[in-house]
Amino acid sequence: MRKFLLIFLIPILILSGCKCPVIKKKVEEEMIKPEEKKELTKPEEKREIEGKATPEEIKKAIRGEEIPVAEIPKGKRFVKPEEISLELAKIFQNIYFDFDKYDIRPDAEEVLKKIGDYLLKNPDIKILIEGHCDERGTREYNLVLGEQRALSARRYLIIMGVSPKRMYTLSYGEDMPADPRSNEEAWAKNRRCEFKIEVEK
Numbered sequence: 001m002r003k004f005l006l007i008f009l010i011p012i013l014i015l016s017g018c019k020c021p022v023i024k025k026k027v028e029e030e031m032i033k034p035e036e037k038k039e040l041t042k043p044e045e046k047r048e049i050e051g052k053a054t055p056e057e058i059k060k061a062i063r064g065e066e067i068p069v070a071e072i073p074k075g076k077r078f079v080k081p082e083e084i085s086l087e088l089a090k091i092f093q094n095i096y097f098d099f100d101k102y103d104i105r106p107d108a109e110e111v112l113k114k115i116g117d118y119l120l121k122n123p124d125i126k127i128l129i130e131g132h133c134d135e136r137g138t139r140e141y142n143l144v145l146g147e148q149r150a151l152s153a154r155r156y157l158i159i160m161g162v163s164p165k166r167m168y169t170l171s172y173g174e175d176m177p178a179d180p181r182s183n184e185e186a187w188a189k190n191r192r193c194e195f196k197i198e199v200e201k
Contacts, residue, residue, distance in 0.1 A: 051123025078196035116160035134187035146171030
């Protein structure tokens with residue numbers, strides 16, 4: 001008789017509002033709509049996801065396909081890393097290129113790896129990649145070459161997993177030499193990419 005009563009009473013207790021925390025939690029989780037579950041993602045996790053390239057963007061970068069570059073937002077300011085800290089200056093160093101090339105050299109890869117690691121750990125940081133050339137060649141040609149150099153650096157960072165939405169590019173061609181002299185030493189310094197970091201005005 002007791003067994004019969006227990007079997008009969010258990011469903012009634014559950015339906016009448018059992019206070020069992022395990023059952024209550026499970027029921028509440030099932031009642032949450034999928035879109036509401038997405039909103040429960042922690043802010044830190046959201047920023048990390050937003051700061052990373054999608055698998056499709058990484059595949060495109062590996063294949064060398066074009067990934068649209070966003071226009072530099074009006075009112076934004078980008079500064080040299082050394083204007084922020086010595087630590088950032090050591091990470092965001094210039095990278096250099098061979099004459100009339102925009103391929104990433106082995107020495108540039110080492111620099112880009114450090115930059116990529118920093119950006120992946122700091123998903124709120126956005127950067128401007130500036131492409132530069134030496135004085136040889138026409139101004140128009142060097143503007144295109146400078147852009148290709150900036151895009152090469154950007155592509156490398158996308159393959160590392162950095163979101164393209166966090167990186168802007170700009171070419172100065174031959175207009176802003178690091179060394180104004182006209183010799184091999186100066187030209188080698190001028191074939192470069194510089195990295196600027198976005199700051200609040």
